[in-house]
Amino acid sequence: MGDRDLLTIADLDAATLHALIADARAAKADPDALAPILAGRTVLVHFTKASTRTRLSVETAVARLGGHPVFARGDELQMGRGEPIADTARVVSRMCDAIVIRTFAQADVEELARHADVPVVNALTDAHHPLQALADLMTIEERLGGLAGLELAWVGDGNNVLHSLAEAAALAGMHVRIASPAGYAPDPAILAGAQATAAVHGGSVALVDSPAAAVTGADIVVTDVFVSMGEEAQAAEKPAAFAGHQVDAALMAQAKPTAVFLHCLPAHRGEEVAAEVIDGPQSVVWDEAENRLYTTIAVLRHLLG
Numbered sequence: 001m002g003d004r005d006l007l008t009i010a011d012l013d014a015a016t017l018h019a020l021i022a023d024a025r026a027a028k029a030d031p032d033a034l035a036p037i038l039a040g041r042t043v044l045v046h047f048t049k050a051s052t053r054t055r056l057s058v059e060t061a062v063a064r065l066g067g068h069p070v071f072a073r074g075d076e077l078q079m080g081r082g083e084p085i086a087d088t089a090r091v092v093s094r095m096c097d098a099i100v101i102r103t104f105a106q107a108d109v110e111e112l113a114r115h116a117d118v119p120v121v122n123a124l125t126d127a128h129h130p131l132q133a134l135a136d137l138m139t140i141e142e143r144l145g146g147l148a149g150l151e152l153a154w155v156g157d158g159n160n161v162l163h164s165l166a167e168a169a170a171l172a173g174m175h176v177r178i179a180s181p182a183g184y185a186p187d188p189a190i191l192a193g194a195q196a197t198a199a200v201h202g203g204s205v206a207l208v209d210s211p212a213a214a215v216t217g218a219d220i221v222v223t224d225v226f227v228s229m230g231e232e233a234q235a236a237e238k239p240a241a242f243a244g245h246q247v248d249a250a251l252m253a254q255a256k257p258t259a260v261f262l263h264c265l266p267a268h269r270g271e272e273v274a275a276e277v278i279d280g281p282q283s284v285v286w287d288e289a290e291n292r293l294y295t296t297i298a299v300l301r302h303l304l305g
């Protein structure tokens, strides 16, 4: 692990966060001007979980920068049959210029980064989703014209997407209010870290006791699925615990009239979000998905440029 990896948003300082968003916005404004900084280079893209947006954005970003993504599912690397992570990291480092990995345990990604000589990018673990948080902040900045001081409401599971979003919003000096059902609050250590970061940057991160308390007066309302990848064993009982935590029009009406709705996708209409919200005028989810490409381009340029 080091300056050359992106394993969590906490790997970034505020200046780098803002620089990545600015670079992503510049790339989006003039995609034809992208220099082929990865010409002749390869990036291993190793996913042991399903993906639409992240796989497409990473492979497209590498290609747009002139490089070649080498995609391998979990069962396609010898690591899936027990080859040590450290040995894999050493071998990949002799051939590829970076590793983008989506898997279950954050500790596995950290071990990979510890033994790799090339940058490692976390494309989602059970604990973090830093690439998503960058796209979310870019989308908010595009739509609302800034970040510092804005109020962000999270309604739902205290999961990987929230962890990274809270860390990023804290670095940007935003105010985050989290309404999660009992037993599904974010990881206490990650929450405490985000709160400490927010305090330095003039923001705040707080747990509140109802979706209404989170959303009232908010500039941004965000949710995610009740059941994440890897939680299939909880699929039967977990949604019941989330009663009252759907973002519907009545809840959205308590946010500012100018509020935007974000969801990393995939979404389950009628569960964590009502169709009237995700398909309604305040939803920015398609821009949010598109911005995954440009923020990933910015990350690759930052780590490999």
Ligand code: CP
Binding pocket: 050, 051, 052, 053, 054, 055, 124, 132, 264, 265, 266
């Ligand atoms: N938001 C997101 O990471 O989507 P995928 O799981 O489709 O990559």
Ligand code: NVA
Binding pocket: 124, 159, 160, 161, 224, 225, 227, 228, 229, 264, 265, 266
């Ligand atoms: N929390 C979800 C996000 C998917 C992009 C999951 O981990 O499955």
